[in-house]
Amino acid sequence: MRRFSLNQATTKYWPMPELVAGCLDAGVTGVGLWREETAAYGLDKTAALMRDAGLTVTSLCRGGFFNAPGWYDENRRAIDEAATLGAPVLVLVSGGLPEGGRDVDGARARVGAAIGELVPYALSAGVRLAIEPLHPMFCSDRCVVSSLGQALDLAAPYPAEAVGVVVDTYHVWWDDQVWAQIGRAGREGRIACFQVADWITPLPEGVLLGRGLPGDGVVELRRFREAVDATGFDGPVEVEVFHAEVWARPGREVLDAALAGYRAHVA
Known part of the structure; x- marks a missing residue:
């Protein structure tokens, strides 16, 4: 259980001090944080709370949305926040198509270029950028990166210590190429974050909130964990659920x- 990490999204309305106390009581040592909740409690207060409790911040969500105005400054702020919290990884959700746009390939290429602009700053801060592919149903409005292979292609031009990928079971379980791509990610040293959530059938209204706790859906979660482990990755396993x-x-x-x-x- 040493690898288990509670992503804050799973207990969205649990106040920060209670989350920390609950994790300590349950023997959980890792927490994935979100920028909104961290800002609401206070960045420095959160950092101190985690540090004083001896909890490891396993990731910070999220940066990205490279189609939004001011994306460069916003992502630099996100990198700074991750560094303050001691989070080694900043998860990137790329953003969808530009308003009125239909050129998915062009939008995806711009994501890669934008990440390249952030690489020097991320390296200087000691924060690794992690590209997260989202299920294709989110391609138009949230994330034009829809597969692990696409995420790896975007990461490829940059040092592995600067840019990695997120393996999130909810988003990639459907892909028949995912096992080969997990192997590729391992060979290239790109796995920066591993998140697990189940896929519920039928999806509730509003598919963004269709994630289930492990065992509540149809995903071969242990197969994913074993595939990720086989690459040599032995980092945290974050449970991240939106429901x-x-x-x-x-x-x-x-x-x-x-x-x-x-x-x-999973274990």
């Missing part, structure tokens, strides 16, 4: 369910 019914439950109850699902279906 309104999960969020409505008490934070400690959700954490306990996440731990149980992780033991039964």
